[in-house]
Amino acid sequence: MKGGQGTFEVADQAQLQLKLRLSARRSKVTAFCLVLPLLAFILVTFVLPIGSLLYRSVYNPTVVDVLTETVAALQSWDGDDVPDEPVFAALAVDLVKARQEQTFGPVAAQLNFDLGGMRSLITKSVREIEKTSEGLYKPAFLEIDPRWGETATWAAVRTNSQRYTAAFYVTAVDRRFDSRGQVVLVDEDLRIYINLFVRTIWVSSAITALCLLLGFPIAYLMAAVPTRYSNFLLIAVLLPFWTSLLVRTTSWVVILQREGVINELLIWLGLIGEDGRLALVHNMTGTIVAMAQILLPFMVLPLFSVMKTIPLNYMHAAQSLGASPEKSFLTVYLPNTLPGIGAGSILVFILAIGYYITPELVGGRTGQLIGNFIAYHMQSSLNWGLAGALGSILLAGILALYFVYDRIVGIEKLKLG
Amino acid sequence: MALPPYITPLRRVWHYVFRTLCGLVFLFLAAPLVIIIPLSFNAEPYFVFTEAMMSLDPKGYSLRWYIDFWESQEWMETVQNSFVIAIAATALSTALGTLAALGLSRSSMPSRGLVMAILISPMIIPVVISGAGAFFFYSYVGLTGTKIGIILAHAALGTPFVVITVTATLVGFDSTLIRASASLGANPLQTFFKVIMPLISPGVVSGALFAFVTSFDEVVIVLFMADYDQRTIPIQMWSGIREQLSPTILAVATLLIAASIMVIAMVEMLRRRSERLRGVTPA
Numbered sequence: 001m002k003g004g005q006g007t008f009e010v011a012d013q014a015q016l017q018l019k020l021r022l023s024a025r026r027s028k029v030t031a032f033c034l035v036l037p038l039l040a041f042i043l044v045t046f047v048l049p050i051g052s053l054l055y056r057s058v059y060n061p062t063v064v065d066v067l068t069e070t071v072a073a074l075q076s077w078d079g080d081d082v083p084d085e086p087v088f089a090a091l092a093v094d095l096v097k098a099r100q101e102q103t104f105g106p107v108a109a110q111l112n113f114d115l116g117g118m119r120s121l122i123t124k125s126v127r128e129i130e131k132t133s134e135g136l137y138k139p140a141f142l143e144i145d146p147r148w149g150e151t152a153t154w155a156a157v158r159t160n161s162q163r164y165t166a167a168f169y170v171t172a173v174d175r176r177f178d179s180r181g182q183v184v185l186v187d188e189d190l191r192i193y194i195n196l197f198v199r200t201i202w203v204s205s206a207i208t209a210l211c212l213l214l215g216f217p218i219a220y221l222m223a224a225v226p227t228r229y230s231n232f233l234l235i236a237v238l239l240p241f242w243t244s245l246l247v248r249t250t251s252w253v254v255i256l257q258r259e260g261v262i263n264e265l266l267i268w269l270g271l272i273g274e275d276g277r278l279a280l281v282h283n284m285t286g287t288i289v290a291m292a293q294i295l296l297p298f299m300v301l302p303l304f305s306v307m308k309t310i311p312l313n314y315m316h317a318a319q320s321l322g323a324s325p326e327k328s329f330l331t332v333y334l335p336n337t338l339p340g341i342g343a344g345s346i347l348v349f350i351l352a353i354g355y356y357i358t359p360e361l362v363g364g365r366t367g368q369l370i371g372n373f374i375a376y377h378m379q380s381s382l383n384w385g386l387a388g389a390l391g392s393i394l395l396a397g398i399l400a401l402y403f404v405y406d407r408i409v410g411i412e413k414l415k416l417g
Numbered sequence: 418m419a420l421p422p423y424i425t426p427l428r429r430v431w432h433y434v435f436r437t438l439c440g441l442v443f444l445f446l447a448a449p450l451v452i453i454i455p456l457s458f459n460a461e462p463y464f465v466f467t468e469a470m471m472s473l474d475p476k477g478y479s480l481r482w483y484i485d486f487w488e489s490q491e492w493m494e495t496v497q498n499s500f501v502i503a504i505a506a507t508a509l510s511t512a513l514g515t516l517a518a519l520g521l522s523r524s525s526m527p528s529r530g531l532v533m534a535i536l537i538s539p540m541i542i543p544v545v546i547s548g549a550g551a552f553f554f555y556s557y558v559g560l561t562g563t564k565i566g567i568i569l570a571h572a573a574l575g576t577p578f579v580v581i582t583v584t585a586t587l588v589g590f591d592s593t594l595i596r597a598s599a600s601l602g603a604n605p606l607q608t609f610f611k612v613i614m615p616l617i618s619p620g621v622v623s624g625a626l627f628a629f630v631t632s633f634d635e636v637v638i639v640l641f642m643a644d645y646d647q648r649t650i651p652i653q654m655w656s657g658i659r660e661q662l663s664p665t666i667l668a669v670a671t672l673l674i675a676a677s678i679m680v681i682a683m684v685e686m687l688r689r690r691s692e693r694l695r696g697v698t699p700a
Contacts, residue, residue: 027525028525028526030520030525031520031527032520034519034520034523035516035520035536036520038516038517038536038576039517039532039535039536041509041572042535042538042539045573046538046539046570049547049551049554049570050546050547050550052550052554053546053549053553214445217435217438217439218439221439231685235681236446237446238681238684239447239677239678239681240450242630242677243450243673243674243677244633244634244651244670245634245636246636246654246655246658246670247450247670247674248449248450249658250666251448251450251452251670252449253464253662254452254453254464254667255448255449257464259463261452264465293445293446293449296442296445296446297446350541354545354546355543356543356544357636360659361658371545374546375637375640378552387549388549388553391545391546394543395542395546398541398543402541
C-alpha cells in the first residue's frame with residue numbers, strides 16, 4: 001500500500017474493486033460451470049423431447065405432402081357445395097401418384113381420424129381411379145363412392161390441409177372444423193375429451209382429499225410420538241413409497257378383484273352372498289383406492305415435516321387460556337399446518353392428474369384418465385398429433401400448478417424422506 | 418403422547434379411537450405389500466388364498482413360481498436388461514447431478530431459481546408426457562429401440578433426485594473447509610475427493626439409490642421406446658397383468674419388495690450417518 005496511514009489511494013481502491021468484481025465473477029462462472037453439464041444434458045434429453053411433443057401437436061404434414069394438388073385446389077372452396085371438377089382432377093392426379101409411391105396409407109389413416117370411413121374411401125378410390133383415363137373426374141369419383149359428393153368428406157380433407165394446424169387442439173376439446181371452416185361441436189356420442197378432462201380433475205381432487213383425510217391423522221401421530229417411534233412409523237410410510245409401482249398395483253388387483261381378498265372376507269363374515277360380490281376393481285373405485293394408497297406418502301411426508309416444527313406447547317397454552325381442545329386444535333394447530341397441507345395437496349394433485357399405469361390396470365373403462373388416452377393415441381390409434389395436443393394441454397395445467405407450488409412452497413424445499 | 422391424569426373419560430376414549438384409526442391407515446398403506454407375499458408361495462395357479470393355505474397345510478405352499486421365474490429365459494433377459502439400463506442411467510445421473518448440486522449450493526450461482534426449476538421438472542412432469550416426447554425426439558435421432566435411448570431418458574428422470582438429496586447434504590456445509598484444503602496445497606480435484614466427497618457421500622449414495630429405483634421401476638418410457646429386445650422387469654409384469662395373470666408375477670413382486678426393504682434400510686442408515694457427520698442431531 002502506497003497510501004500512508006491505512007488509507008487507499010483512489011487508484012488502489014479502484015484496482016481492489018476490480019479484483020473483487022473479477023473474483024466474484026470467477027466464482028459465479030465456476031458455480032455455473034458445475035451446473036452446466038447437467039443443464040445441457042436435461043435440455044437435450046428432456047426439454048427437447050417435450051419441445052418435440054409440442055411441435056407434433058401443431059405439425060400435420062401427412063396430407064399436405066401427398067395430396068398437394070388437391071389441397072391447393074381446395075383453397076378457393078367455399079364449403080357450401082361439393083367442389084367442382086378442378087378439385088376432383090387434382091385429387092385424381094394426387095391419388096395416382098400416391099399409388100405409385102405407396103404413400104396413401106398414412107393419408108388414409110390421418111383422414112380417418114377426422115371422419116370415420118375415410119380410410120376405406122381413400123383405399124378404394126386409389127384402386128379404382130386409375131381405370132378412369134379420360135372424361136370428367138367428378139362423375140367418376142361419385143361413381144366410385146357417393147361419399148365424395150358429401151361436404152363432410154371434403155371438410156375432413158381441408159381440416160388437414162395446413163402443415164401447421166390448430167386442428168389437433170380443436171379435436172382435443174371435442175370440436176371440429178365444418179365444411180365452411182367454422183369450429184363446431186362434434187356429435188354428442190363422439191364427445192370424449194372435455195368429459196375426460198373434467199373427470200381427471202374430479203378424480204384427482206377426490207384422491208387428494210382422500211389422501212389428506214388419511215394422511216393428516218397419521219402425520220399428526222408421527223409428529224406427536226417420541227422420535228424412536230416416529231422413525232419406525234416413517235419407515236412404514238416410506239416402504240410403500242420405495243416399492244415398485246407395479247407391485248402395488250398388482251396387489252390392488254389381487255385384493256379388490258371379484259375372487260379377491262375383500263370379497264372373500266365379506267362373504268366369510270356373511271355380509272354379502274356368493275352372487276353379491278362387489279365390483280371393486282376395473283372401475284372408478286379401483287382407480288381411486290389404489291391411487292390414494294400409492295400417493296399417500298407424498299401427502300404424509302410434507303405434512304409430517306411441517307408438523308414436526310409446531311410445538312405441542314402451543315395447544316397446551318391455548319387450553320390453559322381456556323380454549324377447549326377442539327378449539328385449540330382448530331384455531332391454533334390447524335392454521336400452523338396449512339403450509340404442509342398446501343404442499344402435500346398440490347404435490348398429490350399434480351402426480352394424480354398425470355397418472356397412467358395404475359388407472360390402466362385397475363381402472364377398467366370407467367376409471368380411465370387423460371393419461372390413458374394420451375398413451376392410447378401414442379400406441380394404438382397412432383394419432384400422434386392428438387396425443388401431442390392432449391399432452392400439451394395437460395402439460396400447461398401441470399406447469400401452472402408447478403408454478404403455484406414453487407411460489408407457495410419453493411421448489412428448493414422439496415425433500416425426499 | 419402419554420395421557421395426563423386429569424383427562425376426561427370421553428377424551429380417553431377418543432385417544433384410543435384416534436390411535437385405532439391411525440392403525441387402520443397404516444394397514445391401508447402396508448396391506449397391499451403384506452398380502453402379496455404369502456400368495457406368491459401358492460401351490461395352485463390362482464391369485465386367492467386356497468383352503469390348504471388358510472389351514473396352513475404345507476401342501477398349500479410351494480416355491481414353484483420362484484422356480485418358474487428362475488428358469489424362464491424370458492424373465493432372466495428382462496432382469497439383465499433392467500440392471501444394465503438402471504446401472505448405466507444411475508451412473509450418468511449421479512455424476513451429473515452431484516456436480517450440479519455442488520454448483521447450485523454456492524451462493525454465487527446465478528439465476529438459481531430458474532435453473533433449479535428446469536432441473537427438477539423431470540420429476541414433476543408426468544412420464545406419459547415425457548415418454549411421448551421422448552418417443553418423438555429419440556425416434557428422430559434414431560435412438561428408439563436401443564438401450565442407449567432408454568438409458569438417456571431414464572437418466573434424465575433420475576437426476577432431480579440426486580440434485581435434491583445432494584443439495585440437502587450440502588446445507589450447512591462449511592465452505593471454509595474448501596479454502597482450508599486449498600491453503601494447505603490441495604488442488605481442486607484433491608479437495609473434491611478428500612474433503613467434499615466424504616462429507617456428501619451419504620447424499621450421493623441415497624440420490625443414486627433413488628435414481629436406480631426410478632429407472633428400475635419405470636414403465637411408460639420403456640413401453641413407448643423399447644423393442645422386444647429391451648424389455649425390462651416392469652414391462653414383463655405389465656404385460657403379465659394385462660394378458661395372462663400368472664402367479665410368477667407375485668413371486669417377482671415379492672422379490673422386489675424384499676429388495677425395497679433392503680434399499681430403505683440402506684437409505685435410513687445413510688441418513689443417520691449423514692446427520693452424524695454433519696453434527697446435526699436427529700430432530
